[in-house]
Amino acid sequence: MSSAELSVFIRAIGVHTPERKLTNAELSTMVDTSDEWIKTRSGIAERRIAAPGENPSDMGAKAAAKTLERAGLTPADVDLLIVATMTSDVPFPSTACLLQAKLGLRRDIPCFDVSAACSGFVYALQVAKDMMRSGAYRRTLVVGTEKLSSVVDWSDRTTCVLFGDGAGAVLLETTPEKNVGLLGNLLGADGNNAELLHCAGGGSAAPATADSLRDGKHFLRMNGKEVFRHAVRVMAESCERVLAKCDVKSEQVAWFIPHQANSRILEAVASQLNVGMDRFPSNLERYGNTSAASIPLALEEAWKDGKIKHGDLVLIVAFGAGLTWGATLLRWHEPPH
Numbered sequence: 294m295s296s297a298e299l300s301v302f303i304r305a306i307g308v309h310t311p312e313r314k315l316t317n318a319e320l321s322t323m324v325d326t327s328d329e330w331i332k333t334r335s336g337i338a339e340r341r342i343a344a345p346g347e348n349p350s351d352m353g354a355k356a357a358a359k360t361l362e363r364a365g366l367t368p369a370d371v372d373l374l375i376v377a378t379m380t381s382d383v384p385f386p387s388t389a390c391l392l393q394a395k396l397g398l399r400r401d402i403p404c405f406d407v408s409a410a411c412s413g414f415v416y417a418l419q420v421a422k423d424m425m426r427s428g429a430y431r432r433t434l435v436v437g438t439e440k441l442s443s444v445v446d447w448s449d450r451t452t453c454v455l456f457g458d459g460a461g462a463v464l465l466e467t468t469p470e471k472n473v474g475l476l477g478n479l480l481g482a483d484g485n486n487a488e489l490l491h492c493a494g495g496g497s498a499a500p501a502t503a504d505s506l507r508d509g510k511h512f513l514r515m516n517g518k519e520v521f522r523h524a525v526r527v528m529a530e531s532c533e534r535v536l537a538k539c540d541v542k543s544e545q546v547a548w549f550i551p552h553q554a555n556s557r558i559l560e561a562v563a564s565q566l567n568v569g570m571d572r573f574p575s576n577l578e579r580y581g582n583t584s585a586a587s588i589p590l591a592l593e594e595a596w597k598d599g600k601i602k603h604g605d606l607v608l609i610v611a612f613g614a615g616l617t618w619g620a621t622l623l624r625w626h627e628p629p630h
C-alpha cells in the first residue's frame with residue numbers, strides 16, 4: 294500500500310488548565326465592568342490564569358503528557374511535534390523546542406511552532422496530516438497552548454474580560470483504514486485586516502523600549518465589532534465549504550466544535566448553518582477565549598462527557614488574528630486496543 298493512502302486520526306486527547314480561576318465578579322473590581330455585561334455580551338463567567346512561571350511550554354507539556362498516558366504511549370513513541378501558540382514563552386527558540394525538552398521527547402525529531410493565532414490548532418492539524426501522509430511520521434503531537442493573560446491589557450475592559458489561559462493536545466496516528474480521522478480541510482487568511490486584532494510592539498519592527506512599554510504597545514488590541522462580523526461570516530462559510538468539499542450535509546455532522554470566542558458568535562454561526570445549539574458544545578463560560586487551546590479544550594470535554602463517539606462526524610472551525618480561519622471535518626475513530 295502506498296503511503297499516500299494512509300489516513301490520519303486522533304488517537305488520544307488531553308488538556309491542562311491552570312488552577313487559578315478569575316471570575317467576572319473579581320474582574321469587576323479591576324475594571325469598570327459587571328458580571329451581567331460580560332455574560333450577556335460574551336457568555337463568559339470565569340477564565341483560568343496561569344501562575345507566574347507557568348508558561349505555555351509547561352502547560353502544553355502537561356496536556357501532552359496526559360494525552361500520551363491516555364494513548365498508552367511514551368515520549369519515545371512521538372515522531373513529530375507541532376505547537377500552535379500566539380503567546381510563545383520567548384521570541385525564540387520555539388515553544389515546541391522548549392516543550393520537547395520538558396516532555397523528554399526524542400532528540401532527533403522535528404519540533405516547530407505554527408503561528409495562526411486562534412486558528413493555530415486547525416492550521417497545525419493540517420500541516421501534521423500532510424507531513425504524516427507522506428509516510429515519514431507515524432505519530433505526531435499537536436499542541437495548542439496559550440498564556441493570553443501575559444498579552445492582555447488588564448486596564449482595557451474591552452478585551453481583558455474575554456481571554457484566558459490553558460492548553461490542549463492530540464496524538465495523531467496514521468492508519469491504513471479508509472474514511473476515518475481527518476477527512477477534509479480548508480484554511481484561509483486575509484492579512485489586509487491584520488490591524489483588527491494585533492500586538493504592535495515587541496517584535497523586530499518595534500522592539501520593546503521604555504516608550505513602547507509606557508504606551509502599552511506590547512498588549513493585544515482589538516476592534517471587537519469588526520472582528521465579530523468577520524468571525525461569523527468566515528466561520529459559517531468555512532463550514533459550508535469544507536462540507537461541500539467532502540460531500541457531507543450538515544445534518545450528518547454529529548458535533549460542531551467551534552473556536553470558543555464568544556457565545557453570540559457561536560449562536561450566529563449555528564443559525565447561519567441552520568444547526569441547533571445542542572450540536573455546538575461549548576465551555577466558554579468556564580474558560581473564555583483561550584486562542585489555539587480552545588478547540589482541543591472543547592473537543593476533549595465533548596469526548597470526556599461521552600458526547601463524541603466512535604464513527605461520529607465532527608466539524609471543527611476556527612477564526613483568529615491575521616486574520617486567519619480554518620475548518621476540519623473528521624470522523625472520530627477509536628481503534629480496538
Ligand code: COA
Pocket residue numbers: 325326327330331334335411450451452454515516517518520521524554555558582612613614
Ligand atoms: N464592561 C462594560 N462595558 C463595556 C465593556 C465591559 N467589559 N467593554 C465595552 N463596554 C462598553 C463599551 O465601551 C460601549 O460603551 P458605549 O456604548 O458607551 O461606547 C458598550 O459597552 C458597547 O460596546 P460594544 O463594543 O458595542 O459591545 P459589543 O456588543 O460589540 O461587544 C465584544 C463587545 C468585544 C464583546 C464583541 O464585539 C466581541 O465579542 N467581538 C469579538 C471579539 C472576539 O471574539 N475576538 C477574538 C476573536 S478570535
